[in-house]
Amino acid sequence: DLELEIPVLHEVPPPLGPLYGEKHSAPVVDFSYVGIDAILEQMRRKAMKQGFELNIMVVGQSGLGKSTLMNTLFKSKVSRKSVLATAQEKIPKTIEIKSISHDIEEKGVRMKLTVIDTPGFGDQINNENCWQPIMRFINDQYEVYLQEEINIDRKKRIPDSRVHCCIYFIPPTGHCLRPLDVEFMRRLSKVVNIVPVIAKADTLTLEERDFFKQKIREELRANGIDVYPQKEFDEDEEDRMINEKIREMIPFAVVGSDQEYQVNGRRLLGRKTKWGTIEVENIAHCEFAYLRDLLIRTHMQNIKDITSTIHYEMYRVRRLNENNTGGGNISPLQLNSSSTLELT
């Protein structure tokens, strides 16, 4: 063997950096700084230059305010409301999957946002298997990514169309989840990050809301449905603490609006009714702000990471094992590079 030493981890010799300056009896050396932490800035620069991609899917019966919520989240018309123009237009016979992309930019950070709408979901009389087209779409995106990844000549940056997050709209009945909800979430939580929300929450009083949320959480637990943030993916204690707080609050009760009203001298997004104005971004009124913070301001990168390192990898394992009756982790390529075979 040509190497003298197998790379081995040595514990830190004299640490570097201004925090741990070297001690001298003589006057202190000025240049103890190496510059390793400059890599953070380099990474940030690279990320800004490349831009980001985010793909969000919204699922729920028509009329629950999916488009409005998306527009409220991103403060622009990312989603067009599907209003049936005339009585002649029928409710769609099948579920469509409509994907619309926009380039948005904020403080130099560019993002390609794709909102995937699912009109027709839950609208038919017979909704059995309504989850199928959606599941198929999600798996198709994984397939596209996988195909590009296993190409010999592949793109430098594989375009990411995988669904990072699926927001599921629960109608505000105030009682409990319906079989449709349970069935959908049970199946889809295995392949994508699901964020359930209570839509049009301004029809529930605070007590009704808390009761509903508790019922929903119980039912999710009873059915073994793991929604985002999933317990099993908590990385460390800190993560767990933060995520537990979130898990105690989901599903978020949201209200969406793209209209601004004057409230106490400020212009705020809200819904104006005869009995008052509901302020969308006021956490005393609804939990939109929590949803926005979770999805965008704090956990966006995490959502994407879980999609790529867990959901996608699971799809890949399933797919590559499809014809393999034996299962396991045998890579046929090892057959060629080594001359011995090991039988387990």
Add this chain to the structure above:
Amino acid sequence: PKGDPTVHVFHRRGNRRDKNIRPLNLAGHVGFDSLPDQLVNKSICQGFCFNILCIGETGIGKSTLMDTLFNTNFENFESSHFEPQVKLRAQTYDLQESNVRLRLTVVNTVGFGDQMNKQESYQPVVDYIDRQFESYLQEELKIKRSLHNYHDSRVHACLYFISPSGHSLKSLDLVTMKKLDSKVNIIPVIAKADTISKSELHKFKIKIMSELVSNGVQIYQFPIDDETVAKVNTSMNGHLPFAVVGSTEEVMLGTKMVKARQYPWGIVQVENESHCDFMKLREMLICVNMEDLREQTHTRHYELYRRCKLEEMGFKDTDPECKPVSLQETYEAKRQEFLLELQRREDEMRQMFVQRVKEKEAELKEAERELQSRFEQLKRLHADEKATLEDKKKALEDDQVSFSKRRAAAQLLQGQSLTANGKKDKDRKK
């Protein structure tokens, strides 16, 4: 509806813009500008990996330079000049500066340039680099893989140490760099630069660069496409190769202790930009371009290796007109082949096993038979002996019986004769 023209200004640099995607104005603060921070935070938690390969003759100052660059004392071994072959020594360290944790691997050549015949000197280096690529490729191709946890050992930067002859590159240098330029980011440095005068140095640098160009050696160019660093990188590209001096010893200069080499004629300060290019090297290698070095390694050098390796193994991508023969399908075909082979081996082994069992069984049966016949024989012997003993016993008993009969008869006779004698006496007395 097209967006506001001013919005387009920001999108100009995006080179992956689809025509169907409309830019949109945001009516307020959404908050995804925190994304780069989220990304950076994740990296801080995970830590970074950086791997430097130093190629240079024995004693040229590779280890000292590494120590000086990272302000620390790595474990250093002095090598002999009598190594029969070029070897590579890799050592990994965990360093930390403020909140950034870096796993640094320093790979040094041992015995480079010492052999009489240097024709194969470059080979161990190429092999090492390829091995790291192979290792990553294997992980990437695994079915159950964990790439995000993988300790990346691929070489990100290769510092090639040029001897300060002042004249030109050696043919060993040219040959080696040519072999490596498509596999790794090469940054040539002039070692022990304090032995060259300023004017000689200038001529030397020009000569080196022109030799590299005329031999088609692609060294690493500091990237100039990002406007924040384009200026400094362009200027640094013009200073290559960096003339470096390394030292971990400190000398008192005025009121400060500086890293320097002390000579009777003066003090060469390592961190003085007018004395040598050490600070430029540190700036470029670490402070400005570390991430780009890692990225180039992954997107260019590794992809090239992967492409070549997979083609070599018989995979191919599609022809534009016919159905894609994807890696996937060839993968599956190879898996079938592999499974059949597995099956065949298994059957073979099973047959062998059955055969062995039969043989053993036969052996054991034979032994059993033998044992059985021995047993019969012994039994017979035993029976014979027993019979003989019985006879003897019988004979003895017969003897005993006849003896006791005889004794009884004798006693009787004796008794009779006694009484007869007594009677005789009595008769006499009368």
